[in-house]
Amino acid sequence: xxxxxxxxxxxxxxxxxxxxxxxxxxxxxxxxxxxxxxxxxxxxxxxxxxxxxxxxxxxxxxxxxxxxxxxxxxxxxxxxxxxxxxxxxxxxxxxxxxxxxxxxxxxxxxxxxxxxxxxxxxxxxxxxxxxxxxxxxxxxxxxxxxxxxxxxxxxxxxxxxxxxxxxxxxxxxxxxxxxxxxxxxxxxxxxxxxxxxxxxxxxxxxxxxxxxxxxxxxxxxxxxxxxxxxxxxxx
Amino acid sequence: xxxxxxxxxxxxxxxxxxxxxxxxxxxxxxxxxxxxxxxxxxxxxxxxxxxxxxxxxxxxxxxxxxxxxxxxxxxxxxxxxxxxxxxxxxxxxxxxxxxxxxxxxxxxxxxxxxxxxxxxxxxxxxxxxxxxxxxxxxxxxxxxxxxxxxxxxxxxxxxxxxxxxxxxxxxxxxxxxxxxxxxxxxxxxxxxxxxxxxxxxxxxxxxxxxxxxxxxxxxxxxxxxxxxxxxxxxx
DNA sequence: CTCGATTTTGATGAAATCTTGATATAGGAC
DNA sequence: GTCCTATATCAAGATTTCATCAAAATCGAG
Numbered sequence: 001x002x003x004x005x006x007x008x009x010x011x012x013x014x015x016x017x018x019x020x021x022x023x024x025x026x027x028x029x030x031x032x033x034x035x036x037x038x039x040x041x042x043x044x045x046x047x048x049x050x051x052x053x054x055x056x057x058x059x060x061x062x063x064x065x066x067x068x069x070x071x072x073x074x075x076x077x078x079x080x081x082x083x084x085x086x087x088x089x090x091x092x093x094x095x096x097x098x099x100x101x102x103x104x105x106x107x108x109x110x111x112x113x114x115x116x117x118x119x120x121x122x123x124x125x126x127x128x129x130x131x132x133x134x135x136x137x138x139x140x141x142x143x144x145x146x147x148x149x150x151x152x153x154x155x156x157x158x159x160x161x162x163x164x165x166x167x168x169x170x171x172x173x174x175x176x177x178x179x180x181x182x183x184x185x186x187x188x189x190x191x192x193x194x195x196x197x198x199x200x201x202x203x204x205x206x207x208x209x210x211x212x213x214x215x216x217x218x219x220x221x222x223x224x225x226x227x228x229x230x231x232x233x234x235x
Numbered sequence: 236x237x238x239x240x241x242x243x244x245x246x247x248x249x250x251x252x253x254x255x256x257x258x259x260x261x262x263x264x265x266x267x268x269x270x271x272x273x274x275x276x277x278x279x280x281x282x283x284x285x286x287x288x289x290x291x292x293x294x295x296x297x298x299x300x301x302x303x304x305x306x307x308x309x310x311x312x313x314x315x316x317x318x319x320x321x322x323x324x325x326x327x328x329x330x331x332x333x334x335x336x337x338x339x340x341x342x343x344x345x346x347x348x349x350x351x352x353x354x355x356x357x358x359x360x361x362x363x364x365x366x367x368x369x370x371x372x373x374x375x376x377x378x379x380x381x382x383x384x385x386x387x388x389x390x391x392x393x394x395x396x397x398x399x400x401x402x403x404x405x406x407x408x409x410x411x412x413x414x415x416x417x418x419x420x421x422x423x424x425x426x427x428x429x430x431x432x433x434x435x436x437x438x439x440x441x442x443x444x445x446x447x448x449x450x451x452x453x454x455x456x457x458x459x460x461x462x463x464x465x466x467x468x469x470x
Numbered sequence: 471c472t473c474g475a476t477t478t479t480g481a482t483g484a485a486a487t488c489t490t491g492a493t494a495t496a497g498g499a500c
Numbered sequence: 501g502t503c504c505t506a507t508a509t510c511a512a513g514a515t516t517t518c519a520t521c522a523a524a525a526t527c528g529a530g
Contacts, residue, residue, distance in 0.1 A: 078362065090345040097351040102359075103338070110325040116332040124337075124359050127313065149413040149462065161487060162461040199489080201508060208508095216508090225497085225506065396476060432517085434478080440519060451519090460486055460517065 011052035013043035074100035080121035246287035248278035283370035283382035309335035311381035315356035
């Protein structure tokens with residue numbers, strides 16, 4: 001199972017300072033980043049500005065009803081919302097959940113349970129964002145699939161060694177731009193190797209042999225003499 | 236807000252007949268279709284056969300632990316699971332949620348709250364792309380049935396040890412993609428073992444011996460030197 | 471406790487990858 | 501043209517990683 005991303009930013013919308021402090025401790029303690037708002041309005045504006053990965057919201061806010069905040073958030077965001085409330089009444093739970101909250105915890109609650117439910121919510125969110133990613137890059141008849149770590153040339157698979165793949169990856173991330181020798185060496189081998197330009201020549205030749213139609217007349221893996229290399233994008 | 240699809244099929248895994256009847260009434264009353272299983276094994280097989288849109292599961296089953304059922308479901312399916320339990324203990328909740336449950340309700344609970352939490356779960360499921368895996372997976376002449384935890388090679392069953400099965404399961408869940416050594420070790424043995432790449436070699440050889448036609452020239456269980464392994468999908 | 475299955479561990483040879491140095495080529499300065 | 505520098509190519513070790521086998525340790529059912 002995928003581990004929840006560490007350092008995820010959690011926005012706490014809660015008017016009572018002691019509870020905010022309590023939540024801050026618990027969250028930071030579990031490796032999350034923390035942001036806070038004391039009112040509904042502030043919460044909405046921080047949500048828009050900071051794009052947290054999850055919202056924990058108290059229902060009893062001074063300026064506006066937590067339910068209303070929830071509804072407003074749901075008009076434009078799918079961020080997971082965990083609602084906290086002192087009210088155990090079933091109707092309150094149903095209302096909050098139907099307003100768009102993802103979970104409802106009755107105060108007082110255990111930190112362990114809060115964290116577990118938070119992991120559930122982040123799990124959902126992660127699954128959502130995963131399949132929206134397009135992780136391929138193409139040039140010429142070459143197609144690179146980063147999720148599969150696979151390079152295709154038309155219908156057939158091209159096998160790249162770890163170093164070849166890393167170099168290509170770097171060139172793609174800066175595609176169109178020149179990547180200096182130093183930079184390419186650092187990204188591929190690490191800082192200590194930043195003067196071994198000979199390595200680059202060897203591996204660039206390898207890449208060209210595998211990816212270019214005519215390795216002697218490269219169309220994509222371009223040498224910039226004295227500077228570095230560049231992946232030319234289709235135009 | 237998206238209204239939960241009407242007539243969604245809900246599978247109830249619960250050994251006590253009175254509770255099953257109670258849930259059936261409540262669910263049918265709210266416009267859902269209903270299916271039931273009295274044991275964990277029956278639940279797993281009905282899940283595979285009927286493809287319900289949500290599972291409600293009691294933790295106290297006669298044949299196997301509800302947590303174990305949850306984990307096994309999560310090996311191949313993302314169907315929402317709402318756990319019911321008489322145990323209010325925080326640890327039980329955390330365990331169930333971390334095992335893969337999406338919500339945890341303590342008995343007795345109100346029908347209104349159950350329905351609201353069910354709507355939340357279905358809302359999530361609707362947002363998710365249909366990445367519900369099939370309960371079987373095939374490559375070459377191998378057929379894997381996750382619900383039965385059974386591997387067939389043509390007409391005959393192939394016996395896999397627990398570790399072999401876990402490794403194969405992970406490779407299948409990421410099929411087509413390279414699974415790094417670390418990742419594979421973590422998923423199979425747990426985080427502490429993430430450097431024991433020797434284990435992988437031993438078990439990969441075992442799997443190939445059992446699953447490949449020519450273990451020396453694997454067609455499916457592919458080595459990516461220096462990176463990890465990959466289950467190549469038929470194309 | 472005993473037996474059989476499974477997992478862990480160590481040893482060995484094979485394969486893939488990386489490094490290194492030697493040599494070839496291209497292009498600019500003069 | 502020659503000289504010079506930067507780049508390209510090639511292939512032989514050196515090194516790392518992998519496959520395979522089998523013995524030892526561990527686990528679990530009866």
